[in-house]
Amino acid sequence: MKDKNLEQLEMDRRTFLKTTAAAGAVGLMGSSFAQQQPTADQVVRGKNPKLVVLSPRPVVLESTLELLGSERITSKANLFVRNNIDLPGLNTTEPNVQPGWEVEFSGLIDKPFKVTVEELSRLPQTEVTTVLQCSGNGRSFFNPRPSGNPWTYGGVGQVTWRGVLLKTLLEAKGVNLDPKARFITMNASTQGGAAPYEKSFPISVMEYSSAMLALGMNGEPLPAVHGGPVRLVAAGTFGTANVKWIAKVEFTASESSGNEQVPRYRVPVLPGVNIPILPTQPGSRYNYTLENSRSNWMANINSFILSPLPGASVRGRRVDIRGVAWNDGLAPIETIEVSLNGGTTWRKALIERDNGKYGWYHWVSPQLLAPGEYEAMVRATDAVGRTQPLNGNVWWNERGYEWNGIMRVKFTVT
Numbered sequence: 001m002k003d004k005n006l007e008q009l010e011m012d013r014r015t016f017l018k019t020t021a022a023a024g025a026v027g028l029m030g031s032s033f034a035q036q037q038p039t040a041d042q043v044v045r046g047k048n049p050k051l052v053v054l055s056p057r058p059v060v061l062e063s064t065l066e067l068l069g070s071e072r073i074t075s076k077a078n079l080f081v082r083n084n085i086d087l088p089g090l091n092t093t094e095p096n097v098q099p100g101w102e103v104e105f106s107g108l109i110d111k112p113f114k115v116t117v118e119e120l121s122r123l124p125q126t127e128v129t130t131v132l133q134c135s136g137n138g139r140s141f142f143n144p145r146p147s148g149n150p151w152t153y154g155g156v157g158q159v160t161w162r163g164v165l166l167k168t169l170l171e172a173k174g175v176n177l178d179p180k181a182r183f184i185t186m187n188a189s190t191q192g193g194a195a196p197y198e199k200s201f202p203i204s205v206m207e208y209s210s211a212m213l214a215l216g217m218n219g220e221p222l223p224a225v226h227g228g229p230v231r232l233v234a235a236g237t238f239g240t241a242n243v244k245w246i247a248k249v250e251f252t253a254s255e256s257s258g259n260e261q262v263p264r265y266r267v268p269v270l271p272g273v274n275i276p277i278l279p280t281q282p283g284s285r286y287n288y289t290l291e292n293s294r295s296n297w298m299a300n301i302n303s304f305i306l307s308p309l310p311g312a313s314v315r316g317r318r319v320d321i322r323g324v325a326w327n328d329g330l331a332p333i334e335t336i337e338v339s340l341n342g343g344t345t346w347r348k349a350l351i352e353r354d355n356g357k358y359g360w361y362h363w364v365s366p367q368l369l370a371p372g373e374y375e376a377m378v379r380a381t382d383a384v385g386r387t388q389p390l391n392g393n394v395w396w397n398e399r400g401y402e403w404n405g406i407m408r409v410k411f412t413v414t
């Protein structure tokens with residue numbers, strides 16, 4: 001595989017962003033000020049200026065390996081942002097105070113109802129720590145590179161949500177599901193003329209895993225840019241199913257056929273056959289339908305090295321290689337292994353702590369290393385044997401989703 005290394009990709013991306021941003025901004029505003037790429041804190045108030053601006057409008061901000069490795073729970077300042085539409089009024093990490101905000105429940109239930117944020121905050125609250133990851137994270141590593149935001153590793157973070165489980169809410173309201181209900185179809189608020197963002201996920205996610213209306217994040221009210229006042233969080237799923245500024249929840253017999261459900265946010269599968277992804281020819285086109293593809297639902301297994309950072313110089317001999325691993329939470333991660341010889345031999349890392357089944361497993365691999373150049377690789381495997389491909393490009397797909405190829409990090413020991 002002739003993959004470029006991380007530093008090269010990072011340079012490509014910065015050059016690409018500088019040229020496109022400068023061209024776009026000049027077109028918009030025509031001033032010399034506009035030629036400067038805005039920093040993340042200028043795009044969203046309260047964000048760390050070290051986040052990478054993939055798009056200033058709609059806002060797309062990527063975190064970095066360094067920031068992800070600097071804290072156990074990703075702070076609101078360091079969490080990535082992915083907006084499909086421009087919502088200038090919500091570009092802040094401050095709360096979005098909206099007294100009387102309602103979420104409407106309808107569809108295949110015996111009693112349609114509405115619930116306000118005030119009522120939600122009086123119901124029993126549950127806390128759950130989840131990995132929030134854009135299904136496009138890692139897209140830059142696919143070869144040829146699919147169109148779409150050129151994420152490297154930073155479209156991910158781990159946060160603690162607080163809110164009301166859908167199960168708890170339905171119970172409190174005495175509402176029963178029609179047995180024909182198979183999907184939960186959600187809509188974001190269209191206030192401010194924003195286009196609807198309609199997504200569906202299988203009802204089994206709510207029943208077997210968990211789904212909640214979240215009002216809080218990391219012990220504070222939900223930041224406006226992350227979906228406040230209320231967001232749907234479906235533990236174990238990719239970010240795309242976690243609808244921000246939620247206004248409608250509908251129980252439906254089939255998936256939404258809206259643009260965000262098909263053709264967007266899908267990977268090829270064989271119709272009716274439950275495989276992770278149907279391998280397709282790199283560079284080929286695919287005509288996505290509800291039948292020949294599936295939505296980016298449950299997160300696949302993945303692991304990152306967060307220390308040493310790519311290109312870092314570290315003092316030997318004792319070097320602790322550290323990082324995180326995660327999956328959809330449906331089976332525990334059992335083995336995390338590190339290789340320093342291109343995958344010929346692997347040594348088991350120690351799992352230092354987990355953050356519940358939907359969060360990150362923090363791991364460490366202590367090594368004794370002589371001065372020299374190294375390339376570390378990491379691979380996670382869960383209790384049902386799901387693991388990561390050595391060459392992530394085997395699952396190349398036209399839209400560049402669900403990359404989980406084994407990460408490689410070059411570093412120097414002095």
Ligand SMILES: Nc1nc2c(c(=O)[nH]1)N[C@H]1C(S)=C(S)[C@@H](COP(=O)(O)O)O[C@H]1N2
Binds near residue numbers: 081132133189227243
């Ligand atoms: N209403 C709404 N919800 C949304 C989106 C959006 O554009 N609008 N983007 C989705 C996608 S693709 C991702 S990856 C996550 C990103 O969550 P964050 O911006 O809070 O990090 O939100 C999801 N929920």
Ligand SMILES: [Mo]
Binds near residue numbers: 082133136240
């Ligand atoms: Mo996403």
